[in-house]
Amino acid sequence: MAERINIGIVGCARIMPAHLRAYKILQEHGIDNFRITALCARQREDAERFRKRGEGPPPRQPVIPPETGDPLAAPHMYISDLHDDVEVEIYTDYREMIQKANIDAIDVYASLFVHHDAAIPALEAGKHVMVEKPFAISVKAGRLMLEAAEKNNCVLCVAENAHYNIGTRSIRWVIDQGYIGDIQMYVSGGVGGFWSPDKIVAQTPWRHQKVLGGGGGAIDHGVHQFNVIRYTCGEVEQISGLAKILEPMRYTRDAEGNIIAEVENDVEDVFMALLKFENGAVGQMLSSWGGHGESIGMGRGIYGSKGCIKGGQLILDDGSKNDVVELFNEKADQSLKDKFFPMEITDGFALETLSFLNAIEHGTPSETDGKEGLRDLAASFAILESSEINRPVTVDEVESGEVAEYQKEIDEYYGL
Template sequence: MIRIGIVGCGRILAAHLEGYKILREAGVDNFKITALCARKAEDAQSYIKRGDGPPQRLPVSKIPGDPLAVGDQYLSDFQPETEVEIYTDYRDLIASEKVDVINDFTIHSLHHQVATYAFGQGKHVLSQKPLAVSMEGARRMCEEAEAAGVTFGVFENLRFVESVRHQHWAFSKSGPAGSLQMAVMGNIGTWWAPNLIVAETPWRHALENGGGMALDLGPHFFDMIRYIGGSEVVSVSAKTQIVEPTRYLMRNGERVDPISCDADDTFYAHFELESGAAGSMFGSWGGHGTNTVLGEGPVFYGTNGRVTGDKITIDGGGIQSLKALYEANAPTEMKSRHFPLGLTNDFALSQLDWLRAIEKGAQPECSGDEGLRDLACAYAVVESDQAGRKVTVEEVENGTLRAYQTPIDQKYDLLP
């Protein structure tokens, strides 16, 4: 039995608990959550038992499919007989005899601190993306995990989304779209626009806390590109902006509690893959009026056709359902690997991947090393803007280029 301790009880916890509940309903019974840690004990208490304890904070999003739109999830819904301990210091939880493994769902700047302490106790970790507040923090996490001989995963759920799994197949050797040649993705004004505080968490707009859109959503986007394209990103050329330097909370239809922002809320990036494929992405938490989204989500062009959302168009043919083609033609082994136990919930799939890796003494599909590469790509965006040139992902990953990160590393004592 794998005893899980969860550090961080913010609003995202509801989506994680939903994932664990789905695993239990699918017959996965090799885990139980035995401890929660939050700065305020009442935040942890609110997730333990339905009908008991303080109320949970309400979801901050109403966008379908957004994990921050999930709420009303309780441990008692799927493990009513399990006693759950509450802690207000993550070190006490990790050092306790109540847990074997750690889920870290804290803010970016705590990831390396929680991981270092857990690895020092010989405990496996699943850390929320992005992997760390800086590349130095991420590198240290990966090195410490390897030295401790533990399973280390990063919670990068986008590659586990059903449609992304289908797109991965479409551009694989057995898929109909051929090899990836070009990709374009863009989204302006969908989230927290034009000037709201993202997820009601002001730290997301502070540079020294690893805030900004490029570092918040960039790891998602680049992980998807790397996964679907089957190739590493080698270079990035980018510009960033702070379109809305002042942001607010919304209360009763009024904007209140303004904050000043010094981390980007908008970015534009061109990237190149080792395979020769290339593409562009842009995103913004700003945007007045209404939102703008390219295609039905990201648009991918291969040597045989085009894919966006569930639509695939092969040369010389009409639009078809990618899901239908996948179900009819994808190799059985791939489908079993993509959707074990018939699961399609991305949170449940990511959690199962990590739990199975622990049992095997291996690393999960989304390992710490994968998270390191995703973070390097995202940091290449802001480092490129600061340097005023195209940068290689390698020089960001190995620490040669780190000007943007210097104040962050200074604050968290991460300078080498």
């Protein structure tokens, strides 16, 4: 067995059960070269909630219905469900954990504003790092993380589960096989939904505060979208964006409709963007956490010179229709299936974690390394930068820091 990788978790957050489930899936497939040896949370009881079954506070109630399949609704798990041969230490200061705990790496689920502050000292101490998406609170913070990783020869990854799921992989394969021809257009969008018109998203107020969450949906789920867009359709060169605050206050209400929490919202809850791809294709994105009345959704479409991928369907000019996942399963080479889904693992969280562990153990480059995380972040911030300065911007301009007017307040707040 390979040398064991000891992992410390920073931030015992609502997304943690989905990640613990990922580690469990890896174990069930014979991958047991890791141990979670330390937990860090601002409140000790939050870490105790996950350490050992039968101890600590009760599990949090899900913020979104479990039937949605959203990772935030994943069933509660404990470290003791994974292994009971280590004594898991608890810290309330991640800097102390980095200095004192028996760890080789940290896995950061904490709020976005913590990412760079935890990652950089960990990397400087020679620890490998994976952070939840979005990669960092600003592009500059992300660049500093990358510099620390490169300087100290450490692995730095972003937990981008959307990249690894079978739907994304199948779309990429269909495009690579030439089914829809040359890519011409990408479209996606929707208004309203579970968090509209004015709910606090995931009951986490920091998502609506610029210096804590970076932006609204353009950052929070924009990075997911851009990772999939870039992977399937090619690099985005230029973005023209509009962003607007619709609801100046956001609320959490109880079952009777009484307000039990509120936050002043200073980030966009709607954005629209036009995309120009390096390969000549064009695109459009629309997303909103606002919207009164009834929601509307157009899903996702990728249009080529011979057909399109609409949702999960391949539709060609001759009228034929095929489910992209079924087509992939039927016709893709087994070697490619084994590469994408080793040991038939298909859970995106498990695959992103396996990629991180392999990068540490074997030096195998991760498809979602820090450079990819930074590029997704730069594309997402390009929407807000474009809206701020009222002109199209290139992703290169944002990634390099040449354009950073919107982010200036964030960088000054953290002294970056």
